Amino acid sequence: MTAMLSPAPTAPAPRRPARRPLARALLSDWFVLWLSLAYFVVLLPFLPTLGTPANLVNLLSNAWPLLVVALGQTFVMTIGGIDLSQGAVIGLTSTVAAALIATAGAPEVLSKAPIWGLLIGETGGVLAGRIWFGILAMLIAGALVGLVNGALVAWLEMPPFMVTLVSLITVSAFAIWLTQSENIRNLPDGFVALGKGEIVSVYFGPKDTSQIPRRQVHDLVTYAAIIAVALAVALHWLLERTAFGRQVTAVGANRKASEIAGVPVRRVIVLVFVLSALCATVGSILYSARLEAGRPTLGEGTFLLDVIGATVIGGTSLFGGKGKVIWTVFGVMFFVLLSNTLNLMNLSTFHIDMVKGGVILAAALLDVARTRLLRSMA
Amino acid sequence: MTPLLRFEGLGKDWFGVPAVRDLSLDIPEGQVIGVIGENGAGKSTLMNMIGGIVPPTHGRMLWRGQPYAPQGAADAKAAGIAFIHQELNLFTNLSVAENLFIDGFPRRPGLLRGLIDRRAMRDRAARILARLALDIPPDRTLDSLSPGERQLVEIARALHRDAALIIFDEPTTSLTHRETERLFQAIEGLRAEGRTVIYISHILQDVRRLADRVAVLRDGRLVGEGTIAEFDIPRMIRTMIGRDLAAVYPPRTSVPREVPVLEVQGLSAPGVIENVSFTVREGEILGLFGLMGSGRSETARILMGLDPAERGEARLRGQPLTGGPRDRVRQGLAFVTENRREEGLMMDASIRDNLTLPAIERFRGGLGLDRDRIADVAQDLRETVRLKAQDLGRQPVRALSGGNQQKVVIGKWLPTEPRLFILDEPTRGVDVGARSEIYGIADRLAAEGAGLLVISSELDELMGLCDRIVVMSRGEVVATFDRRDFEERRIIAAAFREATSAGEAA
Numbered sequence: 003m004t005a006m007l008s009p010a011p012t013a014p015a016p017r018r019p020a021r022r023p024l025a026r027a028l029l030s031d032w033f034v035l036w037l038s039l040a041y042f043v044v045l046l047p048f049l050p051t052l053g054t055p056a057n058l059v060n061l062l063s064n065a066w067p068l069l070v071v072a073l074g075q076t077f078v079m080t081i082g083g084i085d086l087s088q089g090a091v092i093g094l095t096s097t098v099a100a101a102l103i104a105t106a107g108a109p110e111v112l113s114k115a116p117i118w119g120l121l122i123g124e125t126g127g128v129l130a131g132r133i134w135f136g137i138l139a140m141l142i143a144g145a146l147v148g149l150v151n152g153a154l155v156a157w158l159e160m161p162p163f164m165v166t167l168v169s170l171i172t173v174s175a176f177a178i179w180l181t182q183s184e185n186i187r188n189l190p191d192g193f194v195a196l197g198k199g200e201i202v203s204v205y206f207g208p209k210d211t212s213q214i215p216r217r218q219v220h221d222l223v224t225y226a227a228i229i230a231v232a233l234a235v236a237l238h239w240l241l242e243r244t245a246f247g248r249q250v251t252a253v254g255a256n257r258k259a260s261e262i263a264g265v266p267v268r269r270v271i272v273l274v275f276v277l278s279a280l281c282a283t284v285g286s287i288l289y290s291a292r293l294e295a296g297r298p299t300l301g302e303g304t305f306l307l308d309v310i311g312a313t314v315i316g317g318t319s320l321f322g323g324k325g326k327v328i329w330t331v332f333g334v335m336f337f338v339l340l341s342n343t344l345n346l347m348n349l350s351t352f353h354i355d356m357v358k359g360g361v362i363l364a365a366a367l368l369d370v371a372r373t374r375l376l377r378s379m380a
Numbered sequence: 381m382t383p384l385l386r387f388e389g390l391g392k393d394w395f396g397v398p399a400v401r402d403l404s405l406d407i408p409e410g411q412v413i414g415v416i417g418e419n420g421a422g423k424s425t426l427m428n429m430i431g432g433i434v435p436p437t438h439g440r441m442l443w444r445g446q447p448y449a450p451q452g453a454a455d456a457k458a459a460g461i462a463f464i465h466q467e468l469n470l471f472t473n474l475s476v477a478e479n480l481f482i483d484g485f486p487r488r489p490g491l492l493r494g495l496i497d498r499r500a501m502r503d504r505a506a507r508i509l510a511r512l513a514l515d516i517p518p519d520r521t522l523d524s525l526s527p528g529e530r531q532l533v534e535i536a537r538a539l540h541r542d543a544a545l546i547i548f549d550e551p552t553t554s555l556t557h558r559e560t561e562r563l564f565q566a567i568e569g570l571r572a573e574g575r576t577v578i579y580i581s582h583i584l585q586d587v588r589r590l591a592d593r594v595a596v597l598r599d600g601r602l603v604g605e606g607t608i609a610e611f612d613i614p615r616m617i618r619t620m621i622g623r624d625l626a627a628v629y630p631p632r633t634s635v636p637r638e639v640p641v642l643e644v645q646g647l648s649a650p651g652v653i654e655n656v657s658f659t660v661r662e663g664e665i666l667g668l669f670g671l672m673g674s675g676r677s678e679t680a681r682i683l684m685g686l687d688p689a690e691r692g693e694a695r696l697r698g699q700p701l702t703g704g705p706r707d708r709v710r711q712g713l714a715f716v717t718e719n720r721r722e723e724g725l726m727m728d729a730s731i732r733d734n735l736t737l738p739a740i741e742r743f744r745g746g747l748g749l750d751r752d753r754i755a756d757v758a759q760d761l762r763e764t765v766r767l768k769a770q771d772l773g774r775q776p777v778r779a780l781s782g783g784n785q786q787k788v789v790i791g792k793w794l795p796t797e798p799r800l801f802i803l804d805e806p807t808r809g810v811d812v813g814a815r816s817e818i819y820g821i822a823d824r825l826a827a828e829g830a831g832l833l834v835i836s837s838e839l840d841e842l843m844g845l846c847d848r849i850v851v852m853s854r855g856e857v858v859a860t861f862d863r864r865d866f867e868e869r870r871i872i873a874a875a876f877r878e879a880t881s882a883g884e885a886a
Contacts, residue, residue, distance in 0.1 A: 243748030245740045252737050255726035262684065262723055263738040263792070264709030323728060376728060377778060 025375050028368070034316055034332035038339055049346045055206050057342070059220040065338040066230035067197075067288035068308060069331060073237050074281025075313045076330045077274045080241070082254040082322020083155065083162035085275065087169035088282035088309055089301025091147050094177040095140040095286040100186035100296020102127040103136035103193060107186070115181045122186065131190045140283050147173055148279025152272030162275075170306075177298035186296040196225045197291025226288045233284065237277075238327035250274060254322030304355050311362040312337040319369055337361075382445040384409040384545060384576050385430070391438030391600075392425050399425040400600045402438070407545070412567065412577040414591030414608070416584065417620055418811035422600040423580055427547060431463055432456040461545045462538035470522050470530055477505035477518035480537050508536045512566050528559020535566055546570060547578040552586060553808055556672035557837070564590060582811060583838075584613045596620055621813050628812060629844030630820045634827035636664035636847050641831035642800045644683070646692035652678045653855040655692070660800060660831035665822060667842035668835045670852035670875050676835045677718060679852070680802045683833075684708055684715045697799055709738060712799035716789050716806055718835075724789040725777050732758040732772040734788050739795035757795055765791040766817050783814025790821060801825060804835045819845055839868055851875050 027033055042052070051057050071088055078085040101117050105126045112118050121128055129135045147169060154165045200221035241247035249270050252260040261267045282301070289300055316333025318325035340361060344354040383406035390403040400422040407413055417423050428434045430441070432450025441448045443459055450456045470479050478485075478501075486500040487493050505518035514532050522530055531551055538546050548567070552560045567590055570577055581587055587594060587608075594611045596604035596619040604611070604619040611619075617628070642660040647653060653675040660666045670676040681687045683694055685704045694701045696711050705715075717723040726734055735758045736743065743749050743757075758772045765787040769775055777788055786806065793801065803822065807815045822845060826832055836842050842849050843866045851859040851874040859874035861867075 239748060243751075245744060245749060248733070248737070248740050248749070251729070251733070252726060255729050256722075258723045259725060260737070262686070262705050262715055262717060264706045264796070265737070265740075266706050323726065373728075376776065 028372055028375060031317075031326065031328060032332070034329065034336050038332065038336040041336070041343075042339060045343055049343060051346055052343060055204070055220050057346075059222065061338055061342050063221070063224065063226065063292075064342070065334050066224070066226040067285045067292070068312060068338060069230045069334040070233055070288060071282050071285035071309050072312045072316075072330050072334050073234060073327060074278035075309050076316075076318050076325050076327060077237070077241070077250060078162070078278045079313055079318045079320060080250055080254045080322060080325030081271060081274050082257070083271075083274070084166065084310070084320075085151065085278045085282075086163065086166040086306060087147060087151060087173060088278060088285075089305045090170045090173035090177065091144050091279050091282040092286040092289060092301030092305075093298045094147070094173050095144050095283045096290040096296045096300045097177045097180050097186065097298045098143050098296075099136040099140045099193075099287070099290060100127070100189060101180065102129040102139055103131060103133060103190055104186050104188045104296070105130050105190055106188040108188075111184045112181060112186065115184060117180050126188065133190055133193045136193065137287060140286065141280060144279045144283030144286070145276050148276035149272065151279070152275030155275065156268035156271040174298070174302060181296075181298055183298060185293075185298075187294065189290070189294055189296070193287075194291050194294050196229070197288045197293075199225045201225065201228070226292075229284065229288065233281070234327055234331055241325070241327055246270070246273070251323060251325070254325070256323070304358070307355070307358060307362065308337060308341075311358060311365065314362065314369060315365040317369070317372070319373065320366065321369075321373065381408070383407055383442075384444060385448070386442040386445075387439065388442065389439035390426075390429065390436050390441065392429060392434060393437045398600050400429070400436075400597075403600075403602050404439075405595055405602055405605060407576060407578065408593075409544075409576050410571065410574045411592040412571055412579055412590050414587035414594045415578055415580045415597065416582075416587055416594065416616060417597035418813055421597040421620070423597055424549075425600075426597070427463070427549065427578075427580070430456065430461060430547065457541070460541075460543050461547065462541060462543035463547045463549065464531070464534050464538065464551055465549045470534060472523040473521060475519050475521050476509070476516060476525075476533055476536075477501050479522060479533060480505050480508060480518075480540050504540075505536075508540050511539060512536055512569070513562075526556075526559065528555045528562060531555065531559070531563060532566060535563075535570075539570075543575070545576045545578065547580070549580045550582065550809065551579075552581065552583065558671075560586075582809065584616050585840075587616070588613060598622055617812055620811075628816050628819070630816065630823060632665075632826070632847070633823055634663050636826075637662040637829070641697060642683075642833070643695045644679075644692070645694070647679070647682060647689050647694060648691040649678070649682055649687065649689050651855075652687070653682065653852075656852070656855075656857050657692075658850050658857060658860070660833055662829050662831055663826045664848070665826050665832040665834055665846045667846035667849040668833060668852060669837075669839060669842055669849050669871060672837065673854075674852040674875065675855040676852050677804055678855075680715065680717075680804050680833070680835060683802060684713060709796060709798075712797070714738075714793035714796060714798035714801045716786075716793070716801070716803045718804040718808065720785055720789045725785060727778040728776050730773055731767070731769055731775055731777055731780070731788060734777050735761050735772070735792045736795070738792055742795065761791040761794060764794065765821055767791065781811070781814070783810040783818070786810050786818060787814070787821070790818065798830060800831045800833065802833045802835070805837065806834065807836075807838075807841060839871060843868065843871075 046053055075085055075088060101121045104122060107122045107124050107126060109124055112122065151165050151169055154160050155162050200223065202223035203219045204222045205219050241250060249260065249265045252265055253267050253270050257267060286300065290296055293300070312333040313330050314320060315336055316329035318329055340358065341354065344357055385407040387403050387405045390400060391398060392400045403426070415423055425434065429436050432452045432455045448459065450459065471482065481501050485496040486504065488495045488497045502518045509516065509518065512532055512535060514529070514536065516525065516529060522533065525533065551563060555563060567577055567579070579587065579590055591608050593607055594605065594616065595602060596616065598620060639662045640659045641662050645657050647656040656679055658666070668676045668679065678687065682689045683701065685701070685708045696713065699711060701708055701711060721727060732754065736754050743754050745753070762769065762772060767787050768784050769780060777785055780788065806818055810818065822832055822834070834842060834846060847863050849861045849866065849871060850857055851871060853875055861871060
């Protein structure tokens with residue numbers, strides 16, 4: 003019972019002055035960016051393919067959809083919650099959209115599915131080719147899941163972990179049941195372009211022939227990039243520059259005090275969970291388009307680890323009250339870079355997941371360390 | 381005779397800034413020493429040095445004449461020093477007996493050594509409790525005890541460890557009148573047994589009552605020391621703040637108007653309050669006095685919409701108050717709750733974020749929030765409530781002293797232009813200087829026409845500040861006193877009347 007004696011166990015430790023710059027670096031908004039750059043530079047000599055244009059473009063294209071989903075998670079964590087159901091929302095919305103807008107259905111694959119003949123047949127979905135209706139349906143489905151999550155957390159005061167765990171299980175099971183775990187192919191070209199279509203491409207080779215081989219042209223600016231960047235800017239503005247955003251932070255910092263101060267706490271919580279599910283839905287658009295299929299298991303497995311890991315590494319606190327969009331942008335960069343380098347090292351997926359798990363643990367420890375540092379400096 | 385504990389030129393620098401300097405003092409054995417000083421005077425640093433939490437940078441300590449340099453909390457405990465803090469270090473899910481023996485359960489003999497000897501534990505716990513005249517069964521879990529009883533359990537733990545020096549840090553902040561009395565008896569019992577007590581408190585009357593000697597700290601220095609007979613309360617205050625505080629309570633600068641702001645009519649919530657009625661007028665400071673559990677804080681929570689009322693109504697400027705806190709804030713209520721850490725502040729957020737939260741929706745500009753206006757308003761608020769802070773945008777509220785934190789909680793409501801302020805224990809844990817400033821703020825708010833409902837368990841405070849005092853007892857309003865009729869004895873009698881006539885059922 004040493005606690006008996008300590009009013010402040012983390013009292014400031016005025017040891018060596020060398021601690022101060024380290025502390026400042028740890029608390030800086032840019033910490034993870036510097037960490038990523040350092041990591042990149044250190045590994046560059048060992049992994050020559052790391053710096054090639056093809057790999058860099060690949061890195062970016064992996065980052066965009068993850069960023070979109072992690073932005074939603076950032077909001078949920080800022081109110082002190084967690085959203086485990088984002089992956090399930092991705093699977094559900096991917097399936098729903100594909101079932102509605104596919105231009106053809108394969109009876110040998112889908113005829114056993116409960117939606118066969120109802121939503122989709124041999125001539126495609128009921129909204130075959132009407133991309134915008136499909137996207138609207140996805141957003142509605144996603145928002146509904148978020149609404150249920152948020153309502154349960156806000157009004158019944160259930161823990162977010164429990165609520166979204168239940169959503170994760172039921173929603174993903176529902177999505178798998180819809181197609182009996184089959185993928186739905188034949189998505190319209192316009193939809194596929196959202197994930198793959200390029201707007202600006204670059205070519206780094208010599209200009210000695212008029213024909214450039216396709217694989218040497220790299221997509222630099224894609225629809226996915228534009229969607230992700232626009233969403234990040236919009237959500238940054240929402241969190242930092244609006245009354246709603248300040249209330250999100252306040253609810254995470256002290257729910258009770260926020261309620262007494264007149265913050266519409268429940269409304270904020272519901273909206274944040276809806277926002278999180280909507281972000282997952284936009285992520286689902288990008289992932290489904292890249293895959294050129296609707297897949298009920300799209301957000302399963304370790305995807306959740308990637309989202310939560312990237313958000314926490316960025317610096318958003320698991321304890322609530324502290325979150326920034328820019329942090330998550332850097333966190334996603336770091337995480338994508340980490341996955342990429344592990345792949346380049348020819349490690350098996352098992353090894354990769356083990357390393358990722360370790361890195362996320364380190365990030366969570368870092369969060370604890372930051373919180374303590376902040377308090378001790380105060 | 382060798383003193384129990386002696387400080388010789390003790391000092392502590394934080395990054396070159398002295399928190400305690402050149403402090404020499406003897407703590408004689410078997411006495412109660414009151415240690416007083418404003419927040420930031422160095423009391424906590426001194427206690428942390430005794431407790432081995434922080435090492436001194438200058439000087440040394442002697443324990444029974446031997447050099448004493450604790451490397452950690454365990455060393456202090458081994459030497460025989462126990463701390464009792466305002467936030468207790470007890471396990472609320474465990475029983476009283478388990479709490480007493482948590483660091484060394486009695487074991488069963490022989491082969492069953494791995495098991496706890498529950499009977500022995502209960503018996504020994506019962507003996508220790510009996511010494512404190514604390515008649516609670518050792519099997520009760522802590523969460524079923526009142527704050528005062530928990531405090532006594534903490535003392536029981538120190539007794540069981542046979543501590544020679546017991547240090548109390550603001551122990552009465554969450555206790556009722558009766559519990560405080562019981563605590564004082566326990567402390568006097570400790571002294572009678574020859575134990576030494578260091579008693580830290582902002583409540584100077586309590587120090588007067590308990591202490592044999594007083595040590596006064598200011599800016600890290602020992603500025604006064606002597607027997608209690610030499611230190612009456614005015615001298616304590618003078619020594620603490622280094623100047624004459626003409627009056628802790630500044631004179632009221634305005635008189636209440638006739639227009640009612642808040643009219644409470646027959647407000648009832650079964651088992652909590654019963655048929656409560658009173659009126660607060662514009663420019664009036666109305667005190668709500670009562671023992672803990674009399675329904676005073678509960679009334680405030682119901683007015684704020686945090687708890688439901690079954691019958692009755694409250695009107696603010698003629699409009700019935702309805703809905704939750706959000707609706708009522710919009711109607712013009714402001715609520716400074718009794719515990720600012722849990723319900724008032726975002727401790728790790730900046731001062732500015734805290735100051736602008738309640739009115740944040742009023743700062744909408746063209747595209748998002750108008751951040752220049754937010755900064756201006758925060759700056760103005762700093763002046764208005766005389767906040768001592770460096771950087772409003774970066775400094776977290778946690779870094780402020782208790783008094784300044786309380787000023788933030790009050791200041792944050794001003795931009796919502798409230799018509800009625802509810803201040804629940806506005807000066808709890810606040811030092812004398814800041815306390816006086818808070819009273820000044822209250823007076824100015826009243827002068828500007830707001831109504832104030834001040835709840836306090838310190839009658840002095842209400843008598844110094846209020847125009848009228850409403851006394852509650854067992855959930856009912858039992859008396860109302862106008863300022864000219866203020867008389868301590870009568871007000872306290874009113875607060876006790878119901879409780880005594882109904883016996884000690886509560």
